[in-house]
Structures are given as C-alpha cells and as structure tokens.
Amino acid sequence: MLLLPKFDYEEPKSLPEALAVLSELKGNAKVIAGGTDLIVNMKKGTLKPACLVSLKKVEGLRQIVREGGGLTIGSHVTVAEIAESATVAWVAPVLARSASGLGSPLIRNRATIGGNIVTARPAADLPPALMVLGAEAMLKGNGKGRSVPLDSFFTGPGSSVIETGEVLTSISIPSAPPFTGAHYVKLGHRAALEIAIVAVASRLTLYKPDGVIVDARIVLSAVAPTAIHAVSAEKALTGQRPSEELFAKAASLAVTDCSPITDIRGGAGYRRDMVNALVRRTLTKAYHDASGEKEGGA
Amino acid sequence: MKKLITLTVNERVYEVAVAPGRTLTQLLRDDLNLLGTKEGCGVGDCGACTVILDGKPVNSCLVLAVQADGSTIKTIEGVAIGDSLHPVQETFVEMGAIQCGFCTPGMILSATSLLEKTPHPTEQEVRQALSGNLCRCTGYQKIVEAVQEASRRMKK
Secondary structure, three states: OOOOOOOEEEOOOOHHHHHHHHHHHHHHEEEEOOOOOHHHHHHOOOOOOOEEEEOOOOOOOOOEEEEOOEEEEEOOOEHHHHHHOHHHHHHOHHHHHHHOOOOOHHHHOOOEHHHHHHOOOOOOOOHHHHHHOOOEEEEEEOOEEEEEEHHHOEEEOOEEOOOOOOEEEEEEEOOOOOOEEEEEEEEOOOOOOOOOOEEEEEEEEEOOOOOOEEEEEEEEEOOOOOOEEOHHHHHHHOOOOOOHHHHHHHHHHHHHHOOOOOEOOEOHHHHHHHHHHHHHHHHHHHHHHHHOOOOOOO | OOEEEEEEEOOEEEEEEEOOOOEHHHHHHHHOOOOOOOOOOOOOOOOOOEEEEOOEEEEHHHOEHHHHOOOEEEOHHHOOEOOEOOHHHHHHHHOOOOOOOOOHHHHHHHHHHHHHHOOOOOHHHHHHHOOOOOOOOOOOHHHHHHHHHHHHHHHO
C-alpha cells in the first residue's frame, strides 16, 4: 500500500487568510483542490510539501458564472461539473467535450479545472480547449492580482508563470464571435483513465457562413513540452476561403510546428502522423459548426 | 498534528481524530472497521476504493480524511436496506457479476449512483459510468447485464 508522508494541513476560511498562510510558509506549502494529481505524486514521493492548504472553506471558487456572453469558472469547479453544465455546453461546448474525456467518472468528481491547469502537464486535458477559447487565468497573490492569458501561462512540463504564494482563483472565457466553431479530439488507447497520446483543439471564425476565415486557432497537446499553438498552420488559414485542400495544407504545416518525443504511449513519428490527421479532422468539424445555423459559442 | 473531524458514514455520525496523511480509505477501514471498501492501486486508477462522498462516487484513496470533515459518506456497508439486498446487489449475485469480489463494492457503488441519476441507462451509459472501476475477472459483460437487469427490476 502506498502511504502518504507526514505533512500539516490548513483550512483557511477566506482568501486573504489563505494568501497569508501561503506567504508565511513560502515554498513549503501546496494548495490542495481535488487532490487527484497531488496525492498521487505525494504517495509516489515526487512531491513532499510540508503543508497542504485546502481552499474548500473559501467562498466564491466553485461557481460557473455567465458574464457578457462569456464565462467565468471558479478554480475549484470540478471537471464533472464542467462536463455536465448546461451553461458550459452552450457557451463553450469544446470545453465540455474535453472535460468529459478526463480521467474517469470517479476522478472527474474530484479533479478541478484549477488543478488541471496549475499542474502544467504537457498532456493535460483542459488547456487545449481553454487556449483556443482565449481563456485567461486570474491569479491572486498577497496584496495583488493579475490576469494571465493561458497562451502564456505554461513554461514547461510541470512549470508555469504562477509564483510562490499565488493562487489561481478563476478562469475567464471571452464570448465567441459569430460564425465560430470548435472541436477537440483526444487520442488514447482507451476511452477512460487515459493520458493523451496526442490531443488537438481547433477553432475557426468565419466572416460570414460562406465567407473567409478571419480567425484560426489550433492547439496541439502532448507533442511539445507544453500545449502549443500550431502557429504556421493558423497563419496559413487566416484570410483564406475554407476548403479540404486548405485544411490538408494546414495539417501538414501543424506537423512542422510540434516537437513530439517517443515514449511508452507512442512514437514521435506516429504522433506527427496523428497531429496531421487530428488537425484536419478538428478543422473540418469546426468549419461545419461555424458555417451552420448554430448561434451560441464554440 | 491530528485534527478532529466529524463525518456521517452510512447514516451514523463519527467524531475521529486523524493525522493529515491518512486517506479516507484508511479512515474507513482502519479506524471505523468498515472493511468493505478495498484498496487496490492507491492512485485512482482501479476504483476498488470507491465510496459515495456527498452524493458522488469518488476514489477514497485520493481523498484525505481531513478533507472529508463535515461530509456524508456511503460505503458498500450502507447499500443494503436492512436485511434485504439492494436490487443491484441481488442481480450481481444472481447473474455471475461477481468472481473474486475485490472490485464488487466499488462497482456496486458506481452502479447505484448511476441508477439514482439515470434510472434507465443505455448499455453505453452503464459502461461509461463504470469506466473508473476495473475488474480483472469478469470481462465486464455480466456486470453490465446485472446493472441493466437491476434497472429493469427497480422500474417495477
């Protein structure tokens, strides 16, 4: 049986109290939310915080709020709540889709959106969808707050711009422009309890239903140290009229944007081929939704 | 340092002093002597430790006992109604959905939780609801059939 090491546990009752505790403990404390990643790493001995700080008594971190056509999601909202939320399904269906493929039903009932972001795993399930949606992370530190676009949040496997003493409190998703569609595909060996071999999220915005592409976003996951935009593919799509040939061209460009490794889950060459296939597939579906009747978001 | 927590397990209130490093699985098994909850992998992959925490099935090996302070928990010991088995327990026994039995408590809790939310699930919905619970014996077919049969019996 895997045992946990010794540590202290604090349950501050407000955010200012939590920030004070964290700043006092400096780097020796970690925030525990769902614990589905943290407790595993502590059992395996890869993380040894002297103190865990739970924010379960802090109010205002567990809400999904619709704001001016967009969404604000509290960092402690669970992945199951996101997968099942009618609001998320309407405003950001691509996020609901990626949430419903994370871990297992048991994991989703504990895991939180904030935890899935701050652990900064290269194959994390939610960041690709959040990045194509243009999401921003709200960080609160002792006496200051700042908002960081998710595009510039991750700095490497397990590392991000979050500083010691800072807490991720919410994630904001702006409203999507009209004629926008998005899609996400996670490739794994099985449907549950799987870490992506490759995952791709794409979003297209058209000038009008039969018009040119005015905005293209493609995010590749598990094929670089962090989730990345397929920059040259995005550039090749912008201003162009959608077609199968254009999507095929963008897909081959996306392959040149990533730098996959070979590991137990898949070879680098296989991953490149899958990037090509999944970029084409997600673009085709995103275009279909963008040009369709559906109002609402991506 | 140990913390004093209060929690309700199978409709009984317990007040326990626990160290922060104890998981909910350990609390249930070692302190409350509720041995129906099993520990398999200990890292959230197998689902043997499934319990219902505030209405939702979770891996109790990934919940700290201190995190469960103030919570309401149902374990496999709380599923039967008095001396009569829950329909899901009945069909598991009758239809060969139990072989070695190690995954059974978790399977039954995930299944009863599904049927409370979705009384008439499709086969796909049953398989999805049980996708966090691994069984090395049955090949799942008889488990899925037992859950579907329980759903039919509960309709009556």
